[in-house]
Each structure stands twice: as structure tokens, then as C-alpha cells.
Amino acid sequence: MDVSANVGRLGAAASAFISKPHKLLIDGKWVVAKGGKTFPVFDPATGGQIAAVADGGAADIDLAVKAARKAFDDGPWGKVKPTERGKIVWRLADLLEKHATELAEIESIDNGKPVSDAKMVDLPFSCELLRYMAGWATKITGQSIPLSAPGEWHAYSMREPVGVVGQIIPWNFPLMMAVWKIAPALTAGCTIVLKPAEQTPLSAIRLGELIMEAGFPPGVVNIVTGDGTPGAALAAHPDVDKVAFTGSTEVGKLIVQAAAGNLKKVSLELGGKSPSFVFPDADLSVAIPGAATGIFFNMGQCCTAGSRLFVHERLFDKMMAGLSDEAQKLKIGPGLDPTTRVGPLVSEEQFQRVTGYLASGKEQGAEAITGGRRHGNEGYFIEPTVLTKTTPTMKVVREEIFGPVVCAMPFNDDDLERIARQGNATEYGLAASIWTRDIGVAHKLARKLKAGSVWINVHNFNDVALPFGGYKQSGWGREMGYEAIELYTEVKAVAAML
Incomplete structure (x- = not known):
């Protein structure tokens, strides 16, 4: 053995x-x-x-x-x-x-x-x-x-x-x-x-x-x-x-x-394919580390992971630079090392699943601005990955990856109905997050999203007193x-x- x-x-x-x-x-x-x-x-x-x-x-x-x-x-x-x-x-x-x-x-x-x-x-x-x-x-x-x-x-x-x-x-x-x-x-x-x-x-x-x-x-x-x-x-x-x-x-x-x-x-x-929306007035000192935690915590193996990131075009480049920087700062290593922030995926099967999605994303035109590869030569480690140039028809955007992979997409709209339709364009409805200083916009959008949990200026938040579950599938x-x-x-x- x-x-x-x-x-x-x-x-x-x-x-x-x-x-x-x-x-x-x-x-x-x-x-x-x-x-x-x-x-x-x-x-x-x-x-x-x-x-x-x-x-x-x-x-x-x-x-x-x-x-x-x-x-x-x-x-x-x-x-x-x-x-x-x-x-x-x-x-x-x-x-x-x-x-x-x-x-x-x-x-x-x-x-x-x-x-x-x-x-x-x-x-x-x-x-x-x-x-x-x-x-x-x-x-x-x-x-x-x-x-x-x-x-x-x-x-x-x-x-x-x-x-x-x-x-x-x-x-x-x-x-x-x-x-x-x-x-x-x-x-x-x-x-x-x-x-x-x-x-x-x-x-x-x-x-x-x-x-x-x-x-x-x-x-x-x-x-x-x-x-x-x-x-x-x-x-x-x-x-x-x-x-x-x-x-x-x-x-x-x-x-x-x-x-x-x-x-x-x-x-x-x-399952889930949870959207995060970053509005042009968002506080990036909160949104950047928050979005990073939302997808990279537990190696992205969270049903609520913020795996679809919609960022207003005015902030998109800054958000991507900040998110890439956060990803690269995370120490990858064995879970028992107290300094590790990103451990391995749970199994060989899950490793193959995530690497398969990364290959699919690349084939369909997605670009990894950070990560996208295996880390090391033993165990089941995947680098925290930020994919851009993603579109709604790609498998990486439509399907649950269950790994440290986020698909980022810009938007230039202020119509909350259209924004909500983008977020709701999935068979899932578990969670969503909204990043903005305008609390009125946040609550209006929260009402339009088909998700069991909607978080404002935070992602992956739970409390024992809050009911947790999902809409749709x-x-x-x-x-x-x-x-x-x-x-x-x-x-x-x-x-x-x-």
C-alpha cells in the first residue's frame, strides 16, 4: 500500500x-x-x-x-x-x-x-x-x-x-x-x-x-x-x-x-452556477477579494461558488487585474500545511473533470488570464483560474465545473430586467451576489433573481438561522x-x- x-x-x-x-x-x-x-x-x-x-x-x-x-x-x-x-x-x-x-x-x-x-x-x-x-x-x-x-x-x-x-x-x-x-x-x-x-x-x-x-x-x-x-x-x-x-x-x-x-x-x-454582478459603483477593495473568495474558497468545490462573474465594462479591466492578483497570491499546497490557502481537488475523478472543462473552454475560445493548469506533479492540484472571452454558449459558462474556475464577462447595461435575465439564464438557481454601493439597485435586482440565496457585497455567506436551498434544478x-x-x-x- x-x-x-x-x-x-x-x-x-x-x-x-x-x-x-x-x-x-x-x-x-x-x-x-x-x-x-x-x-x-x-x-x-x-x-x-x-x-x-x-x-x-x-x-x-x-x-x-x-x-x-x-x-x-x-x-x-x-x-x-x-x-x-x-x-x-x-x-x-x-x-x-x-x-x-x-x-x-x-x-x-x-x-x-x-x-x-x-x-x-x-x-x-x-x-x-x-x-x-x-x-x-x-x-x-x-x-x-x-x-x-x-x-x-x-x-x-x-x-x-x-x-x-x-x-x-x-x-x-x-x-x-x-x-x-x-x-x-x-x-x-x-x-x-x-x-x-x-x-x-x-x-x-x-x-x-x-x-x-x-x-x-x-x-x-x-x-x-x-x-x-x-x-x-x-x-x-x-x-x-x-x-x-x-x-x-x-x-x-x-x-x-x-x-x-x-x-x-x-x-x-x-448544483449551482451562481452569478455575481459587479456594478460600476462597486467598491473594488471589497468586490475583488470577495469575488476571489466566492470562487476559490474550498478550491471552488462549493455548490454556491460564484462561477459566473458579470462585471460592468467600466470596471472590467481593473476587476480582472485585481482578481488575477488575488489568485496568484493564494498559496497552493497540502491541506495539512497551515499556510496553505488552496488545497487539491478531492479525487482523480474530480481532477479529470475540471481539467476537461479547462480544455473545453480553451477549445471554444476562452482565455485564461491566470491559472488554467495543473499545479505540481503529484496529487490533484489545479491553479486558481480566471477565464475571460467567455460567452453564454460555452460549456464552462453553462455547466457546473466544481473547481477553482471563474468565467468573467463584461456588461454595459443598466436595465435590471436584462441583467437579471443573464443571471437567470441557467438551469440552476442556488445563489447570487450583487456588488454595488446603491442599496436600492441591489434590492431591486435581488427580487428579480431566481436564486434561493442572494448576497449583497459578499459571496458564500451562510448563517445557521438563514434558510438555504435553491430554485429550479x-x-x-x-x-x-x-x-x-x-x-x-x-x-x-x-x-x-x-
Whole structure:
């Protein structure tokens, strides 16, 4: 086995975790996969192997669903009072905070992201989201409803947990996406079968250990690692009441088809091709670094990445010069190097995808004014890239690249309707940003954009209280905020004749 040299950079706790066997969490126990197989996990900075993880399948999913069903229908979880449920979720946040350095290192070597980002963004946000959701445990209420029917009535609604939930998470923010999914579901009283991405299973496994330490009863959270097989089995399982998926739009459509068998509830957080608009009065000292962060953060592997940049022609040259300068200042290197600002892409497959788009852009006439090439000769590094001379018909403009590549286009219009049409000319509708000093223009354009999140003078902004999700083919439903609780509850109406 070609072991990654970066394993030596890990602290003692992360190193000890990486080196041990990694099993499935089913009904409160760590077990080997029914098929007895494992699959390798690689460090994207070197391509070397760092671990072997249990390769679960449909039989393991079936066991996990049965455990979750028992915990929901017969186990103690349904009888746990809201205050206690909130306390356990909060306790998990405390454990994540206690082990933050270890978790950040695991995330970095598994995903490739800069360890500084994992420490400053992924872990604090995950802890905050758990605590925010924990607070909702005692506030999930129904309504008293006045009726117009003849007679005397007492009528009310109530919210109940939806039941057994299958959750399938992506590889770009492995730990944080796991928390995005489990926090509201646990708070609502659901039980869970979690399927991590096969590229990045390690932080979910460590999260499972902390879940057991926090005191969740057996079967409340089950974790099955593997390739697409267990994910497909989970989406199709007849005893799963809801499936929640974050990932590509293509796979999201397959999830919908698989879920049709028992018409389980489905929520989807899918792809994006988010536009950014820089108006002639924009403060470039804010817009330039903001647009750079909007596309280069997490190596562009963000569904909300600001990958289409529309800049007024009066500022275009200055904006391009500034953006190129920002890109060239970013240090590229292994995620575990604390000075790294741009790590590798997550895998060989993703590396080939992004380089394929770069080749396509060049063939269709796009020009890379900075970047556009592989960095180094090992691992999956791509230089932060700014493409100009791009047009709406190019693949790099139309399709989600999911890499550190931005397509910049000038505009010379002040008609907000036409500007909005440019931004909306995509099958996606996840996010957008507007850069201007004119707050009236910003709010008028925000109303015209078909996007689930619109940010003004910032990009890639999230808060645990803000609902997050997309229009069009960017998904169904909203995560975070109280809307996330609604995703994991059913509404029951009760009417009594007096």
C-alpha cells in the first residue's frame, strides 16, 4: 500500500483514528460489512492511501433501516422529552468543539481542504448549527385553529417527526454536511441512516463515535459507508420515510426516481452556477477579494461558488487585474500545511473533470488570464483560474465545473430586467451576489433573481438561522433555519366536535 506522506503531519489523536479499522455503525455497534469487503481512502494531496473503510451494501442498509425503525417505533427515542433531546444534541456540539483540532485534521487529509479552513469554518459552523437546532427541540409547535363549520369544535394542528430518514451527503464539506443533515432531524425526533460520500467517509465515522459518546440511544443514528450501492438502496428502501440528499443534480434526479416506490418525502440540495454582478459603483477593495473568495474558497468545490462573474465594462479591466492578483497570491499546497490557502481537488475523478472543462473552454475560445493548469506533479492540484472571452454558449459558462474556475464577462447595461435575465439564464438557481454601493439597485435586482440565496457585497455567506436551498434544478426544500425542522416533520390536524 502506497501510504501518503502527509499521515506524518497528523497530530496524535487524528493519527490514531486514521490507523485503526473503520466499520459501520448499526444499532449502536461498530460492525464489519456483511460482504466482508473494504475500500481504500486516499489523500488527494499525494494520491497515497490513508485508510481502509468498510464497504457496505444493500444488506447493511437493510439492517441499519431496521435498527432505525425499531429505535423510532419501539425504542426510547420517541419517548425522550424535548428538553432532553435538545440537551443531547447540544452535548454533541460540545464534543465536536472538544475534538475540533483532531476533526479538522481528519477532514483535511481526507478531503484536501486547508486545515485552517476546517478549523475556522467547518468546525465552528457545525457546532453552532447543532446548538441552534438544539434550541428548537422545545419550540416545535402546532396551532389552535378556529373552524367555520357548523357546531362547536376544538381544532388544532401538531408537528410530529417524519420517522426514519435516509441522509446522503457529499464530499466537499463532509463533516459540516453531515451535521446539516442530522441536527434538524435529531431535534425533530427522527432516526437516521447516514450514507457519507465514498471519497470522504472518515469524519462521518469519527462523528459516529462522538454520537455514541454523547448518549444517543442505539439505532438513532446509523452510518453505512460504501460506494453508490448503499446510497441507492437507502433511497429506494420501502421502510424509509424520507430521504435527504446533497450532491449533483444528475444524482438528485436518480434519488427522486428511487424514492417513488413508497412516495417517501424527498429534499434535495443540488448544483449551482451562481452569478455575481459587479456594478460600476462597486467598491473594488471589497468586490475583488470577495469575488476571489466566492470562487476559490474550498478550491471552488462549493455548490454556491460564484462561477459566473458579470462585471460592468467600466470596471472590467481593473476587476480582472485585481482578481488575477488575488489568485496568484493564494498559496497552493497540502491541506495539512497551515499556510496553505488552496488545497487539491478531492479525487482523480474530480481532477479529470475540471481539467476537461479547462480544455473545453480553451477549445471554444476562452482565455485564461491566470491559472488554467495543473499545479505540481503529484496529487490533484489545479491553479486558481480566471477565464475571460467567455460567452453564454460555452460549456464552462453553462455547466457546473466544481473547481477553482471563474468565467468573467463584461456588461454595459443598466436595465435590471436584462441583467437579471443573464443571471437567470441557467438551469440552476442556488445563489447570487450583487456588488454595488446603491442599496436600492441591489434590492431591486435581488427580487428579480431566481436564486434561493442572494448576497449583497459578499459571496458564500451562510448563517445557521438563514434558510438555504435553491430554485429550479438546484433542489427541493430548505436547510437551516426553522425551515429545516419543517423538512423533518409531518403536520397532523385534529378536530373534535364538542
